[in-house]
Amino acid sequence: MAGLKGALIGCGFFAINQMHGWNDVEGAEIVAICDRDPERLKLVGDQFGIERRYSDAEAMFADGGFDFVDIATTVQSHRALVEMAARNKIPAICQKPFARTLSEAKAMVEACRAAGVALMVHENFRWQTPIQAVRKALDAGAIGTPFWGRFSFRSGYDVFSGQPYLAEGERFIIEDLGIHTLDIARYILGDVSALTARTKRVNPGIKGEDVATILLDHENDATSVVDVSYATKLSKEPFPETLIELDGSEGTIRLSQGYGLEITNGRGTTRMDVSPKLLPWASRPWHNIQESVFAIEQHWVDQLRRGAEHSTSGADNLKTFALVEAAYDSAARGQTIDIGAML
Template sequence: MARWRVMLVGCGYIAPFHLAAWRGLNNVEVIAVCDLDEKKARERADTFGVERVLTDYETAIRELEPDVVDVATPPATHPEIIEAAAAGGAHVLCQKPFAESLREADRMITTCARAGVRLMVNENLRWSRVYRELRALLDQGTLGEPYYLQIIRDRLFLGKPLFPDQPFIRDMPRAMLYEVGIHFVDCVRFLLGEIESVHCRMRRINPQMRGEDVIVLSLNLVGGQVGIVKADWCSRQRNDAIAESIRLSGTEGTVVVSDDGRMSLLLNDGRTIEQGTFDETYLEGQAFPRAHAHFIRGLETGEPFETDGRDNRRTLAAVLAGYESAERQAVVRPDGGES
């Protein structure tokens, strides 16, 4: 029997990516999938060879006593599911966005701590190959002291079917920054550290959307670095299959990832080193498998999770500050203060 018995709650769009990631780990078994929609849960179970299909997570947790609850439901449901998991003594891997408010995030963090279970937010993007490569270049000192990072992610949905797999996104009052921008905020933190203040502009271009579909974030880091995040569901990249176009500058060199996926290392000493092409999307690449492996490794070794609840609360705080900034047209500090 596998060491870690996982129950997946939530069988929507993201579930197959989770199930595929669990399947790749040989000390993990997904013992059950759970969804209010039994048919959907059944489909996932059939596809991934999961034995049990359930619709009531509370009873399921009580009866099956999983070691891990993998929460892949919408944010509004996270507090009550995590409450049940903690009560059942299960560790939690919770899909982003972690929470709808900082108060809820705090509550979930406290709940897990009191129950003695561990909590990681499933922030998969920072596990993509391109971000790990950037992190390695920083760690090796290749770029010197970093001072600027820009991440651009454009995808075209204007005049096309809008999120056929995730129709709920159309109706979200907070859409792009909350659903997608949050990944990039996490990656900026992963590469540059903590965020001091945020300035954000957002637009809604697509009339089919309720919330924003263009975001431009200026993130001011505690260390003085500047991060720019621009994401957009209304325009194309040269190669839409790639993840992001990125520019990261330090005192010794710059890394450029173009919107055709090509990565170049432009060293200040004059050398230009081509690093190949990064065309792994964060859904279909190694991001989820690595995130899930990190979670299991953390459980086995006791090492901290990169994105535990407390860490991810900071990402969430910056995102919420972004909305406040866009609304008030002001520079906002994630801790709630005015800059």
């Protein structure tokens, strides 16, 4: 079967990973790129040998010649670009955060549904090798029925030098990083019925919150804590590892710093190294994220060809995005938020 042709919009900091990922994916290639910044367009076009270059997304869609679009811009342009893809009947991948608000996200999902085109959010963290290993252990029944979890991302890594806009928004860690941690919590323990959150800003040089502690009531009766921080200075920097603790009816799972997975149950304790692969184009410590970019892109192609729903479809991502919005709302009002009422 002929490979799919893709177009990428937004040639910024993270798009470099996405372009490397596409080079490795089986069954797809990027044939056109777009960025309104001529320097970024040239840099990415030259690095990856892409001839078709556009400064305007409308012009790229008008010329056509591609089967899907990969939107790698920041959140402000996501709605316009996803709706442009829907109008042009082109399946779309959109980076996280999917939208500025839940109502905007719902409109984007509806536009793609009405146009009959696939929509996947580039919510890649659940595709990380260590997270997949935890999911596999649970699916194999290693700890029986999980009743409690902790999903933790605590770091002092300087994310602002690569992504300066992160220091400038009214919202920071929940919208940028906690969104992934909340998605992992859903992926591992299932959908959420209620949420309570507290936030703080510790770093005086940024506008938004850089610490959040979130309590989740899952629909299956499990309880979990999602705790995220970019104000945590440790002797050994864990960026960008998500650490997981799960207690179940038959045992426990611990995913600890350094990608160690420990499973304890009636048969004793097993320890495994679940480190991500260091792909040839990747660099530490980002290789965990970079490998998951390749994995989600391959998943996009495989499911598109099968005509099957994506793990992080637009519709699925509404349930993660609702948790982001609920976390801000809960922290602002000091109240527990009913998630079902938001969806």
